[in-house]
Amino acid sequence: MEGRFTTEYLKQLHRIFFVSREIDRLEREFIKQGIAHFHVSGAGHESTALLNEFLHDDDWLHLHYRDKALMLARGMPIREFFSSLLATANSHSAGRQMSAHLSSRALNITSIVGPVGNNALHAVGVAASLKYKPGMPIAICCVGDGTTQQGEFLEAVAEAVRSQYPIVFIVEDNSFSISTRTSKQTFFDLPDGPASSFYGIDIIRTDGDDLPASREAFRKAVRHSRNNRTPSIVLLNLERLSDHTNADDQKTYRTLLEIESGSSRDPLPNLRAMLQKAGVSADALEKIEQELTAEVQAEAALARKEDAPEVEPDAKAPYPASFAKTAEYRGLEREATLTMREALNGVLDRQLAANPEVVLFGQDIEDPKGDVFGVTRGLSTKYPERVRNAALTESTIVGTAVGRALAGQRPVAFLQFADFLPLAYNQIVSEMGSMYWRTKGAWESPVILMVSCGGYKPGLGPFHAQSFESMLAHTPGIDVVMPSSAGDAAGLLNAAFESRRPTVFLYPKAVLNNSDGRTSTDLDKHFVRPGLSRYVARGRDLTLVSYGNTVSLCANAAKAFEAQGFSVEVIDLRSISPWDEREVLASAKRTRRLIVVHEDNRTVGMGAEIVATVTEKADVPVVVRRLARSDAHVPFNFRNQLEMLPSYSKLVDLMAEVLECEVTWHEEDDSGPTAAIKAIGSGPADENVLITDLLVKPGDTIEVGQLVAVVEATKASVEICANIGGVVLEVFARIGDQIATDSTLLTVDANRDTSEQNFALASETQNKFVLRRLKSHSIPALRRHSGSFSEIAVSGIGFATGARRVANEDIIHHWPNRRADEIFALTGIKSRFWVGPGEGTLSLATAAVRDLLRQTQMSIHDIDLVIAATGTPDIATPSLASRVAVAVAEDGVRPSLAAYDMGAACSGYLYALQQAYDFIAQQNDAKVLIVTSEVLSPLLDMKDFSTAILFGDAATASLVTTRDMARSPLFAASRPTISGRPEPGDLLFVPLPDEGVIAMNGRAVFTEAVHSMSRSIEDACVDAGIELANLDLLVPHQANQRIIDTIAKRSGRPALSVIENYGNTSSSSIPLAMLHVANERPEPLNLGLVAFGGGMTSGAAIVRTIK
Structure with missing residues (x-):
């Protein structure tokens, strides 16, 4: 050699x-x-x-x-x-x-x-x-x-x-x-x-x-x-x-x-x-x-001389840019047919078909078994070389998956139960989680680890019912998700493939085959970005945060409390690492009461992390509680399991405590003679069974232990024997039917000697209850005005106008003896917007609010109060405010907030602003939405030159908060001053739709307007502690140019006019003018908002621009 x-x-x-x-x-x-x-x-x-x-x-x-x-x-x-x-x-x-x-x-x-x-x-x-x-x-x-x-x-x-x-x-x-x-x-x-x-x-x-x-x-x-x-x-x-x-x-x-x-x-x-x-x-x-030594020394x-590194505190790779462009999609509810198991199976099928590098590896995932819960059923038959059974060793499953990922494959590894995660924890922590961070991104380990988890099913116990999500969340570098519905499961799994982050996908076995929470078959469209939560219900009194199995507990409890007058918000985290800190914090600050519910054990669980974060970061008092499993393992006895895990009854009791109520339970009387024999499977993985034989019929007398039916389950044929003796009353299935396990197969008029036996429990009974408020208790989360409050802020203004731009030349034909330029000379108006077909007060208001929410990147669910000011309502009830709030709820969930209309005609915006001020004074962190919407053009008498030339159609939406709460405030406002001199409609009359036309005594209105606005701005200056001479600009209601000019002359202050292209838009005119100031006047200004309106109403407010 x-x-x-x-x-x-x-x-x-x-x-x-x-x-x-x-x-x-x-x-x-x-x-x-x-x-x-x-x-x-x-x-x-x-x-x-x-x-x-x-x-x-x-x-x-x-x-x-x-x-x-x-x-x-x-x-x-x-x-x-x-x-x-x-x-x-x-x-x-x-x-x-x-x-x-x-x-x-x-x-x-x-x-x-x-x-x-x-x-x-x-x-x-x-x-x-x-x-x-x-x-x-x-x-x-x-x-x-x-x-x-x-x-x-x-x-x-x-x-x-x-x-x-x-x-x-x-x-x-x-x-x-x-x-x-x-x-x-x-x-x-x-x-x-x-x-x-x-x-x-x-x-x-x-x-x-x-x-x-x-x-x-x-x-x-x-x-x-x-x-x-x-x-x-x-x-x-x-x-x-x-x-x-x-x-x-x-x-x-x-x-x-x-x-x-x-x-x-x-x-x-x-x-x-x-x-x-x-x-x-x-x-x-x-x-x-010597030369080699010199070479090494030189290197x-x-x-x-190389620079020291900067610390990298984030162990995870950034999400791909495509995430920012992909909207969440959870399927179509009206076409929902797939359970979570079917959705997961379908996504895996599509990923295997689309990418030859996708491989599945785990225990019992090949057909005919197709996973102990059926998640991979049919896939190994379709992709025999890429869906393979693994040996009974979790570290091998995960460790070899990491290797496959390093080599460019997209491995999906399966562990049968979360209880076996500790056997693979070394590979998860040391390799999956650290690979990207420790190699400066040179190596990635995009393993998707599919793990069934959780309890709430008979037949489980220690080593088959844990979840371990807090242990996983504590591991840097991996995403951890746990869906509660089929749509979320499909969306999160698609996102995991796209993200290339190592992901532990925990799926609760108890909801795999639930008929609730199904999704549609367009699985390739499903997308849910990790780190974003989902609102299951909206509310104002209490926030419940949960994920996985306990989401349904929270949803059911929230519905029960709603029936008794409480409004409960339910957030499904879906993603545990990262978790949606922003939404949870915002909700907790709104409701000031937070309960976190999870089935992992209590100490150092996710509940502790969430509660600690809210306590640290909320700038308002929040009452916090946790409901979790005690620090013990899940027992095999199902009654004990339900007592150990978060339950409906424990949650209701805790909610009542936080809401300062007394709860009285009304337990169902199940001691009567009628009992049920239920369908069972071969094990906890069975969700449905097939009836292959029925051996009894109504009227038959049966004894304890007698064979009554035979069913086919996933693992074997199962004999169902009577657990009670008596006469069969009714049989609820036929041979060939597929029925859910734990559903009633037949009912029995039970014998006295067997009816009192304690039979095995198959699910928790959610009994009815009654709540009684404890009046002696205050609401600790409500923070009252302390006296230091002085200004509110307007953080954004959205607007919308009618679709038709109508110039003077377009309408002058109604008055043969008039000229278009004459209209401008009399009013200062060249054009105005009128609604087109299909438009109205509601549609304009909705468009304006959507514009505002887009600007502020907010949801209607972030708002505490909606005030709609309108003089042209299309219906009496529901209010415009209520209908707008529902219309802009993009998630389809009805908002939980106060909403009402007010009628103060052209002064409506300032009246609403005062009410917003007073509401915020009582609740400093509140967010108020002021909507103005006026559709006057359908009410015009085109024979009446003096009124028909004035009015336009427009809507606005303003976000009002305290200065401290405002993200990007445009204006700071003192409390508006309002007043009035009521009259029955002789000076100005605006009818309901189809009940007449607008009528106005122009000369009398002019006189009233000038006097009332002059007085109002002076009063507002006194209330705000500012001299009239120190106002940089008046922003009067844009009634017509003659009134604007007269007010400017009487006050000695310049007055803003934007009437030229909008006309008189009633309550919308001042916020439209404010928007003009925000966009066109960059210098700091002291403004005097002042208005008058039909009724007669008047008001003024001192406002500062914030740049």
Whole structure:
């Protein structure tokens, strides 16, 4: 074999060996100088570099932390070792990984971690993805002798043998696992002597200091695995020529004689001897080594000049840009036919069809079983090579999935129950969660881990009913989701595929086949972004936050409380990491009462995190409670299980406490003679069963234990026997029917001696109750006005106009003796907007509110009060405010808020602004929506020149809050001053639709307007403590230009006019003018808003612009 070691080849090896050794030397120097802090030597392990000769570019390497020489041979730059040592920004991990844990995406060298043995499962996963690749690539897995005792390594070898994957395991045996001697304690060195094989793989043994023999061993192993596509094992006997790390002193556990004798096995002197034998002189060799030393020192010097990294606090990759462009879609309710199980199955089917890199791997997922809950049923038949059963080992399932993901596949791994997550926790925490962060994004691990979870089903217990979501949420780097409905399940699963983030997808087994919460078949459209919650119900009195199984508990309790006069908001988180902090916080601040409900145990559960966040960040008092499982495991006894888990009754009691009510329960009387025999399945996975035989009919007398029916379940045929004796009253199924488990199969007029027996409970009974408010208690969450409140803020103004722009020229034909320019001269109006077909007060108001909500990025559910000011209502009841609130609820959920209309004609905006001020004074964090909507054109008498030329149609919407609550305030306003001088309609009359036309005494109205507005602005200045002379601009109601000019003249202040293109829009005119100021006047201004209107009404407010 030495004949293959040409002089050139030996020089190449020498360069790698010497550079590796020189890197070690400089690293030790940097440690002594305090420049670096951790060092692992590769001295003695250099012969692994011989392996590289036999590797292809598309082979994959999962290396040992002492494999410096092999990394150099593969192409790792010298500087990378020093950049990693010094933890610089340029290093492969930006200073996040320990210095010996290198990786290189370009070289297919995967990331090394501290938990040794983890890489073995990854290597097997990579090898699985390579098995049928063209070019016959292979995976290399290098481990130390101590690592071979790790379960991950032993599982990896077993999986490689079981599935016959192309992988070479190289065991670098230096006889020590730090200080622990490994002789006679490993699979290859047994107590009774060396082993020749392991799991049926022949062990190829060689000494690392014998370079020709080592080379031949590598050649043989690589050729075998590459050609046969099966595993091989090389045992490389080496000498560790250094301390374990700089933190170790091997002299404490090795004798000096042992250390000195070990140096005789140093491969570098042996290589030098081979070079000299090949004709390279000692002087030439010394010169080569001096040049290499200079090269290494130069690279080290450059690394020392590199910048320090910035800390990266987020362990997760950003979501793709497509997420921002994709709207949430949960299916069409009117076409909802698919259960959660069917939806998950359908999404997986579509993903398998669309992407050949998608693979499914887990226990019992192949047909005919198709998963213990049927989630993968039919998929292995359709995709036989990509939907595969796994061995009964969770760490192998997850670890090999990580490897497949590293190699570019999209693995979906299945664990049967969340209770088995701890068996795979090492791979989830150390690998799935950290891969992206620890490699600066060079490597990703987009594994989707599908896990059934939770209780609320008979037949479960410890190890089949846990959820563990808080443990997962505590793990950096992974998304954790738990849907409660089919639409959310499909949307979240599609998002997980698109996001490429590692995701643990927890699906509650108890709702997999629920008829409630179904979704439509257009599964490819479903999309739910992780981190966004869903409102199940809207309310004002209390917020319930939940996810998974407990969402239905919350929804049912909320409905029951609604029937007794309370308004309860229910939020389904759906996503646990990330979780929707923004919506939960906003809801808790609105209701000031929060209960978090989850079935994971209480201590350090998600409830604690949510409550702590709300307590820290809410700027209002919030009463908080948690309802969770106690810190014990879920029992098998179902009654005990329901007592342990959050239940309907416990939730109702807690809600009553928070709402300061007394609850009286009315339990159902089930002690009568009529009893039910219910359908059962073969196990907790069965949701439905098929009736194959019925052995009784109405009128039959049955005894306890008598066979009454036979059903076909997923696992087996099941006999149903009577649990009570008596006369059969009614049978609710026929042979061939498929019915839900726990549904009533037949009823029995029970015998007295059996009717009082305590039969097995199949579900919690949600009994009725009555609430009574405890009047002696105050509402602690309501914060009253303290006296320091002085200003409100207008944070946005939306508007809408009629669709038709009507110029003076368009209407002048109604008055043959008039001219278009005459209209402008009399009124200052050139055009106005009138409604078109299909438009009205409601449609304009809705458009204006939508404009505002878009600007402020808010929802109607964020609003506490809607006041609609209109003089032209189209109907009396419901109010315009109520109908607008419902119309703009995009989620289809009815808002829970106060809403009413008011009629103050053209002064309506200022009247509403005063009411908003007073409401906010009592509830400082409230958000008030003021809507103005006027449709006057259908009420015009086109024969009446003096009125027909004036009016236009428009609507506005203004968001009003305190200054502190406003995100981007436009105006700050003092409390408006309102007044009036009532009259019966002689001066101005506006009829209801189809009941007449507008009539106005123009001259009298002019006089009233000038006097009332002049008085109102003066009163408002006094109330606000400002001189009239200090107002920069008056913003009067845009009645007509003559009134505007007269007010300006009487007050001595300039007055804004925007009437030219809008006409008189009644209550909408002032907010339209304010919008003009916000858009066109950038300087800070003191404004005087002033109005008058039919009735007669008047009002004014002092407002400051905020820039």
